[in-house]
Amino acid sequence: METGYTVDQLRAAATDAIRAPSMHNVQPWRFRLRDGGIEVLLDPTRRLPATDPSGWGARIAGGAALFNLRLALAVAGIPAKVRLRPYPAEPDVLARLVPDLPQRPSPAEQNLYAAIPRRFSNRAPFWPEPVPADSRWRLGEAARAEHCWLELLIGVSAVNAFAEIARSAHRVLERDPAYRAEREAWVRARPEPDGVPVTASGPRAESQDLLPSRDFGGTQRLPGRDFEPEPLVAVLGSAGNTAVDQVVAGQALQRVLLTATEAGLSVSLLSQPIEVPSAREQIRVSLGRFGTPQMVMRIGYGQPGRPTPRRPVSEVLDLPVYPTDGSRDGRRLTGEQVRR
Ligand SMILES: Cc1cc2nc3c(=O)[nH]c(=O)nc-3n(C[C@H](O)[C@H](O)[C@H](O)COP(=O)(O)O)c2cc1C
Secondary structure, eight states: OOOOOOHHHHHHHHHHHTTSOOGGGOOOEEEEEETTEEEEEEOGGGOOTTTOTTSHHHHHHHHHHHHHHHHHHHHTTOOEEEEESOOTTOTTEEEEEEEOSOOOOOHHHHHHHHHGGGOOBOOSOOOSOOOOHHHHHHHHHHHHHTTEEEEEOOSHHHHHHHHHHHHHHHHHHHTOHHHHHHHHHTEESSOOSSSEEGGGSOBOOOTTOSSOOOOSOOBOOOTTOOOOSSOEEEEEEESOOSHHHHHHHHHHHHHHHHHHHHTTOEEEEOOHHHHSHHHHHHHHHHHTOSSEEEEEEEEEOOOOOOOOOOOOGGGGEEOOOOSSSOOTTSSOOOHHHHHO
């Protein structure tokens, strides 16, 4: 018989889950307790119809939140068995987690968990120091542990060829007024619980930049503070490109990001060439890989920065309502708690 997670466990793990990255920081997730299992759902009111018409980006973000949730439960000693997209009739339910046998967390899990609040997208130029071989290897292992692959682009010509594909995808996207309007609508001049703060946007793009950057209202850069001329670019890919593959890729993305954070590395995400199907295919062919590229990352040693805001966890929890004495999960929910 399943014992089930409690509301307190759901709330604690969801607090870590919502630190995951999401396109334009829309935070497209919800979490609920159903029959003792924690479920991760997409929030239909937080879609980006022009930027993410297929829902790929939302599923990547949901997968990343799922990874944090798994990690939080594992570190709490109550690891989860996970079923992805458990109800075919409810495609917005990305995953259902039920308690596995209680187990003490490993040091590796504890270290990754400690990286959750420190991770953030660093869009500023990185220092020229190369990423050491052992860190590169660990990033690849992180992707493989989550059933994905990570290809690091080696050599100036590989990076230049990729950059050309990425710049042209960026131009294609920027031609669409609805895409531009959506991006602008999520830029935040003052701190708010969602959207991309201008302070996190990195410097405004300039013509000499190798890689395209999304314009989140960045500031003029200081003289001599150009982007690194030979960035470390990594492409994360999954075996296929079904909705489940995308949730798997989101989990792998978060594992790679936390592994990078733990290694003292900064990462910025670059998804324009993933969002344009022909560019994505060009990248796949140029890598000679089977499967589907799901995300591109620029990785290096960055200046310190700070994590971006999130909505309060209470806004993304669907708490169960028990009609009678309501004590099923070890605590009675008051009307006030249910509303929160
Ligand atoms: C699917 C996906 C695509 C993203 N694409 C980009 C991108 O092209 N450029 C960018 O600067 N950030 C991109 N991001 C990062 C988000 O903007 C970022 O996660 C969000 O603003 C929250 O900030 P944080 O990562 O610092 O927590 C992407 C994130 C996800 C999940």
